Amino acid sequence: MRLQRILYEYLKNSTLHGARFIVDEDASRIEKFFWLICVLVSWFASWLLISASLEAFENNAISFVAETSYKDWETNFPAVVVCELKNMDRIQEIAEDLWGYEHDFTLEEVLSEIAFFRGESYHTVHECGENEMAENCFTSNFSYYAKLVRSSCEKTISSCKWNGSPFDCCKYFVKLETELGICYAINSLQTSSPDKMSMYSNRVTGPGSLIMDVLTEANIYVLGEEEVPNLVTPKTEILTVGPYVSYLRFISKKDIQNDEQTRSTSVQQRNCRFNDENILNVHKYYSYSACIVQCRKDKQFRLCNCTSHLMPNTPEWLYCNMTGLQCLNEYYEDLSVVIAKWSYGRKGLVCDCLPSCSEVDISTVLDSKENIYGHQNPISKVQISLMELPTERYKRIVVRGKLDLVVSMGGTTGLFVGASLLSFVEIFYYFTVRAYNTFVTERTK
Incomplete structure (x- = not known):
């Protein structure tokens, strides 16, 4: 029950787009199911694009070009x-x-x-x-x-x-x-x-x-x-x-x-x-x-x-x-x-x-x-x-460097799920620091 409560609190306050509608108390089951499907589809599309970026970074990071500015060559x-x-x-x-x-x-x-x-x-x-x-x-x-x-x-x-x-x-x-x-x-x-x-x-x-x-x-x-x-x-x-x-x-x-x-x-x-x-x-x-x-x-x-x-x-x-x-x-x-x-x-x-x-x-x-x-x-x-x-x-x-990979992944997650780096910090925060603090507070009371 404690894990369920932590998950509910995270989804309710998450900055990820669409997450709070899944646990909205005023929404019907159909609306919650609709938003759950939307979030899952967005994450899946984001994962596909990130996988393609990683594969391109690993296998197609280098390109050859021909130079003809030969007047200054040694x-x-x-x-x-x-x-x-x-x-x-x-x-x-x-x-x-x-x-x-x-x-x-x-x-x-x-x-x-x-x-x-x-x-x-x-x-x-x-x-x-x-x-x-x-x-x-x-x-x-x-x-x-x-x-x-x-x-x-x-x-x-x-x-x-x-x-x-x-x-x-x-x-x-x-x-x-x-x-x-x-x-x-x-x-x-x-x-x-x-x-x-x-x-x-x-x-x-x-x-x-x-x-x-x-x-x-x-x-x-x-x-x-x-x-x-x-x-x-x-x-x-x-x-x-x-x-x-x-x-x-x-x-x-x-x-x-x-x-x-x-x-x-x-x-x-x-x-x-x-x-x-x-x-x-x-x-x-x-x-x-x-x-x-x-x-x-x-x-x-x-x-x-x-x-x-x-x-x-x-x-x-x-x-x-x-x-x-x-x-x-x-x-x-x-x-x-x-x-x-x-x-x-x-x-x-x-x-x-x-x-x-x-x-x-x-x-x-x-x-x-x-x-x-x-x-x-x-x-x-x-x-x-x-x-x-x-x-x-x-x-x-180099046509796909480390910075290009970071920009590509950041743009993909921002487009599909509205996430930033701090959005992923939130996940760690709610399931570790916030959960521990809540547990200690309840035990003290």
Whole structure:
């Protein structure tokens, strides 16, 4: 009876529209029923609109627009990463140092597979596996042999120029650990060097151009500043170079800018991560490609209880020995291909990786090459240039922020039930403070 009396008192004095008519003593039952239906319909309509606003806030808070006010833009040049591809002269030199001139030449293939490991190691498993082990085989400490073979920066890159001005290659091409081994990167966030060269292009400087000599066979990756080379990097982002050839690649670049309010939205709302919202341990900044590397590392542990000896930022005691390498070789198809979640029955990695919020669109406009056999040294000359300054970029803007949600919910409740914030405080007041005060007063009397 006390609860009924509290409810009656609340409805009689409530500021919610229509509530007092439900308990009006002068109204007939038909009138009370009519107002009860009206109030319930109004609350239901209000709930429907509020639910739609919440769903739009969660799933459609972000929108993309194209900007063309390009005259004042500062365009950052992409990160350029040079990864040695294969150096048989270096492998032969190391093999002779390790096993002498009269060594088993099959071991050179083993050394090559270890140094330039790509997830599969046919010769290593067959020559140095547990069943048949050739003389002088090594069955652990693979990372040591990989580092022994890979060339230093000075023996990989030389004669660098940015917009025609020479610079010290190995001061700005900094060592970068990747799952492909040691590479050398310029203008990348993932390197730890404090020396960063300004590589911005604008109306004054014109389109940026990077020129260098590459002294070995190599893959050159042209990526966003937070991206890293990996086993599944698209071929369109890779330039494979060899000796006595001059390469020219013109690229175009479209940036993604983020509205200031984008930071205030959740990762699920914007469906991307900023590079400092890192949840990975293989690289210090988040990116989609770094997330793929993390995904592969985690699955290697699940399948083989160890990880590749080239996996970045990993303690050496977690690297695979020969048994682990055989396991990685066995599950090569499961570890080397990234597949979608709905690709049931296929072998491969299923990675729940979001794109980076600052991801860029880099495309190749023109590729050309010509022979330079008359050159004295077996080098390749490489030029990577912006075709032109960008005239368009994308911008991620917030169309439904927290304030918009509050305004929408407040307008909906005000329209349908005449409620304000204090109207909801009334509900708490009548059923707690007022009820307790009434109870204490009656008990005292």
